[in-house]
Amino acid sequence: MSHSYSFGALPAPSGRTRFRLWAPGQPGVTLEIQGAASQPMTSEPDGWWSLEAEAMPGTRYRYALGDGPTVPDPASHAQDGDVDGWSIVTDHAHDWKHPDFKPRPWPQAVVYELHAGAMGGFRGVMDELQRLATLGVNTIEIMPVADFAGAANWGYDGVLPYAPDETYGTPEDLKALVDTAHGLGIAVILDVVYNHFGPAGNYWHSIAPDFFRKDIHTPWGDAIDFREKPVRDFFIENAIFWLNEYRLDGLRLDAVHAIADDTFLGELSARVRKATAGREVYLVLENETNDADRLEGDFDAQWNDDVHHCLHVLLTGEHDAYYADYADDPAGHLVRALREGFVYQGEVSKNLGHERGKPSGHLPPSAFVNCLQNHDQVGNRALGERIFALAPVDGIRSAFLLLLMAPQVPMLFMGDxxxxxxxxxxxxxxxxxxxxxxxxxxxxxxxxxxPAFNDPEKREKIPDPNAPATFAASRPEKEERVSEAGLHMESFISTLLRARAMRLGPHLAEATSLSAEKLGAKGVRAQWRLGDGAVLTIAAQFGDQPVPCTPGEGTILAESAPGVADAVPADGLAARSAVAWLKVA
Incomplete structure (x- = not known):
């Protein structure tokens, strides 16, 4: 271990292991070791129980509560038999082949979100890393891997935050994935969930009822009580654990707006930075409140749903649910996002019914992670349709050009x-x-x-989440990638990423907005000054007709289709097209 953790089983070279559990109110706790006699644990102050016992790595163990059931270790590092099975004493020593890997500075990151299970587990992801590196991806973001109940899950129903789910592979497999990625120049970010536990396999209610608040609930269950120091330590040390023991390069914190404590995130950031001093570590938020203050030092960036929603409305015309907040003027809202970051900076959201956001124009572009798709925006549709089933391909190419050439950090979703x-x-x-x-x-x-599902018969056609066929239908297929359409898009995306890396990358850290304006009803034109003084101009038209557009200065950096840029001076920017220009200093 590179760090001393308050919870869990920590093996020592002597063959002995320290076991420790926070279980306030329990009259006693007994350590059960598979194939050996049970041993009572020693009571410590403030509700802690501990024991040092003979237990080599690989030993199976669990805790028998004096006033409750026998439970797995909530800080288990690996499981045998799903979340209700035996916890495994785990040796985290690993022969790292690339111990000195340093990720690109965050403004140069190109993120690729993926689901490890859908890609064949940790070893399956490893098999794709060379292809992603060739494509131009330099950062992968893995959806949560914490152990969940059952054979398949998005990952947001995890209940053992320290244990990689055994359906994905072993801890050693995950370390091999990270090491392989580093050898290819790819950083690895892990999505973590600190706002709730899943509905099956969470034993904290029995171990320590004070782990949860009695007065607050989240959409997914009881709110975690971060006022308790051991609770804070459990999650903060979990963040440090993933970053240090697995040499991950960053974390994406899921739905932090559901964490009912104003001080927890700041403490997490400070302790993580201290524990990883000397390393480049990315900390990224998902935060519905658009709290720009969090991005002024504690955290590197936030997923910017505003940009996704603007682009989606422009491409599809949809206006249900949260898209209603953008449907009145999607191009105008996109202009604000390109210029200032968030669209909602204190205005009232029609969908939420209250004010949302804080001013964000002072933040650098790299404080915002923009995407055309992610797991939420695709998977939370009833039928899971991707944008390619909802919009014309020329409009999608234009959106990708804007996404991948703009100074904000771009993110692709697997299959994009x-x-x-x-x-x-x-x-x-x-x-x-x-x-x-x-x-x-x-x-x-x-x-x-x-409206599309008002009819009960139509609702019956929504795929059953628990059916094995639903998971199988969501797995990528190589046949799509090698199809004509797939090869064309992959070539296009690769060309854009190569231009980004070679022409823009080193100068993105100091990028600042110069201007942004609408082009007609569905077009935008934006300019930024880069760190070397160069000026980047991007224009995109998502409407069905050409729109007048002043060409950017300098040379053509990228265009959504051949010849689009040449036609701009005389004929305007063509329907569903985009161009980027770069004027060197």
């Missing part, structure tokens, strides 16, 4: 690069039939308010 038309559905694999039924019916009720 080859125009995948396969759905990415919401899937689970809960072993409990009762829970599976509840999830299935909850999913269908969720979409009852949408």
């Amino acid at each position: 690069e080859y125009a995948s038309g396969k759905p990415f559905l919401f899937f689970t694999g809960f072993p409990s039939p009762e829970l599976a039924e509840a999830v299935r019916e909850g999913r269908r009720k969720e979409f009852a308010r949408f």
